[in-house]
Amino acid sequence: MQPDISVRHLNKTYGDGFQALKDINLEIERGEIFALLGPNGAGKTTLISIICGIVNLTSGEVKAAGHDIIKDYRKARETIGLVPQELNTDSFETVWDAVSFSRGLFGKAPNPDHIEKVLKALSLWDKRNNRIMSLSGGMKRRVMIAKALSHEPQILFLDEPTAGVDVELRRDMWEMVRKLRESGVTIILTTHYIEEAEEMADRIGVIRQGEIILVEDKAQLMTKLGKKELRLQLQHKLDQVPGELTLEPVELANDGWELIFTFDSQQEQAGVARLLRTLGDLGIEYRDLQTRESSLEEIFVGLVHE
Amino acid sequence: MNLYGIRAIYKFEMARMKRTVMQSVLSPVISTCLYFVVFGSAIGSRMGDIDNISYGAYIIPGLVMLSLLMQSISNASFGIYMPKFSGTIYEVLSAPVSYVEVVIGYVGAAASKSVILGLIILATAKLFVDYDVLHPFWMLSFLVLTSITFSLFGFIIGIWADGFEKLQIVPMMIVTPLVFLGGTFYSIDMLPEIWQTISLFNPVVYLISGFRWAFYGVSDVHIAISVGMTMVFLALCMTAVWWIFKTGYRLRS
Numbered sequence: 001m002q003p004d005i006s007v008r009h010l011n012k013t014y015g016d017g018f019q020a021l022k023d024i025n026l027e028i029e030r031g032e033i034f035a036l037l038g039p040n041g042a043g044k045t046t047l048i049s050i051i052c053g054i055v056n057l058t059s060g061e062v063k064a065a066g067h068d069i070i071k072d073y074r075k076a077r078e079t080i081g082l083v084p085q086e087l088n089t090d091s092f093e094t095v096w097d098a099v100s101f102s103r104g105l106f107g108k109a110p111n112p113d114h115i116e117k118v119l120k121a122l123s124l125w126d127k128r129n130n131r132i133m134s135l136s137g138g139m140k141r142r143v144m145i146a147k148a149l150s151h152e153p154q155i156l157f158l159d160e161p162t163a164g165v166d167v168e169l170r171r172d173m174w175e176m177v178r179k180l181r182e183s184g185v186t187i188i189l190t191t192h193y194i195e196e197a198e199e200m201a202d203r204i205g206v207i208r209q210g211e212i213i214l215v216e217d218k219a220q221l222m223t224k225l226g227k228k229e230l231r232l233q234l235q236h237k238l239d240q241v242p243g244e245l246t247l248e249p250v251e252l253a254n255d256g257w258e259l260i261f262t263f264d265s266q267q268e269q270a271g272v273a274r275l276l277r278t279l280g281d282l283g284i285e286y287r288d289l290q291t292r293e294s295s296l297e298e299i300f301v302g303l304v305h306e
Numbered sequence: 307m308n309l310y311g312i313r314a315i316y317k318f319e320m321a322r323m324k325r326t327v328m329q330s331v332l333s334p335v336i337s338t339c340l341y342f343v344v345f346g347s348a349i350g351s352r353m354g355d356i357d358n359i360s361y362g363a364y365i366i367p368g369l370v371m372l373s374l375l376m377q378s379i380s381n382a383s384f385g386i387y388m389p390k391f392s393g394t395i396y397e398v399l400s401a402p403v404s405y406v407e408v409v410i411g412y413v414g415a416a417a418s419k420s421v422i423l424g425l426i427i428l429a430t431a432k433l434f435v436d437y438d439v440l441h442p443f444w445m446l447s448f449l450v451l452t453s454i455t456f457s458l459f460g461f462i463i464g465i466w467a468d469g470f471e472k473l474q475i476v477p478m479m480i481v482t483p484l485v486f487l488g489g490t491f492y493s494i495d496m497l498p499e500i501w502q503t504i505s506l507f508n509p510v511v512y513l514i515s516g517f518r519w520a521f522y523g524v525s526d527v528h529i530a531i532s533v534g535m536t537m538v539f540l541a542l543c544m545t546a547v548w549w550i551f552k553t554g555y556r557l558r559s
Contacts, residue, residue, distance in 0.1 A: 052396075052400040055558060056554055056558050074308070074404075082396070082397075090394055092325060102397060104311060104313055104314025105310075105314045105397060105398065105401040106310075106402060109310060
């Protein structure tokens, strides 16, 4: 099956000479949730903007749902819905008119039933006759999503969808995204909230200084690059790591009251057993122990600062 | 062709006219009526006829043209500038619409508003001044052609402008003087010869002259030249718009 998004050797250099994207290659499969992570200015929005037709590419090839975004731009764009980062709305329009406008703009015949369904799904139905300027920030964000869904896109881009929205709305949006995926929509999201990517994404792509440095299945990424920690609360304070343990990835914390052993999450538990045995041999007693897996955020920070 | 897309843009723009009827319709109609009252009924009755046409009636085509040009430019420039200003332009740029369709939507709406306004002003003028339309077909053709041409011009200004001030500069600093010096209130035959020659470099002379011919059968320049010059200006504007979309000037980086 052909990928929904195919990006090959994509480069973008702006008029001032700044190279925003460098030889990007990326494929996103139908029906997956793909999270694109990267620090500010890494090129996430430029990449999305090129795929959606807002920014011109310098070289390379991009296809959406199998259609070239330049040669066959109509068919390519028909399949795409975009929720941009900024809250760009027509303040004086009503919610209903703004969403209907988007549907028409994307070449779809009026369908009040569909608009009603979208507005109800986003809890906007009661606000349909309100002018957008009278809505709260969170509601405006919902309107942006409703506009992007008005023409029933096959691919949905969410550029920082939950930036500045409250926790409840964020949870609602995650739920909505999952439902969309269940209906077969491919979702590409950029986010600063790593928790969001961890919660929702099937695959993660990391972009740094215009280059994709990693694309990986989320679970595999967590396993491959994730670390585990074993923390031991000691009965007696230690001044330094005992000589027998210096070859192990062990460090003291909490003024010598805690011993931390870091190991690969892929590694067998042999290291832990060996450590505990050595501690027993040395007569080092502990009150408690915990293990903790590193979060996606820690993996991400590690990657972008490499 | 994305007809639904064109319809969406057109409807959206026309809806703004309904929302701002005071500013879009009433205000230009009232200000033009003031000209009819002052120059047509009051001062006009004390002035001599020009080309056997009463002064009040003589200035009607020029005044309608003044409103038409200003409103066409203003409607179209504002129509495309506002999405740029508010950021909603992203939606148009990412939609499956060609630049021809975008132009038809925005310019079509701006020109429609101007034509409606022009007809309202003409109807209102009847209340103050008696006039006839000798060639209704040509009068309407000039009305539509000028509206489209100057809406295209306004569209270009709207894309070029990066602030509200620039939106006003061209209509106020260039178009208004050209209209006033383009024979709105007089025939250019009344000017000294050197100023007659200079006036021929003013494109608005050809618009007003042609429009006046459609009313009364008299003109400063031959009707064919008027039509030709209007078409040349239309072609220039279309070329500029084509270049804007081809290069993405101030739209796509």
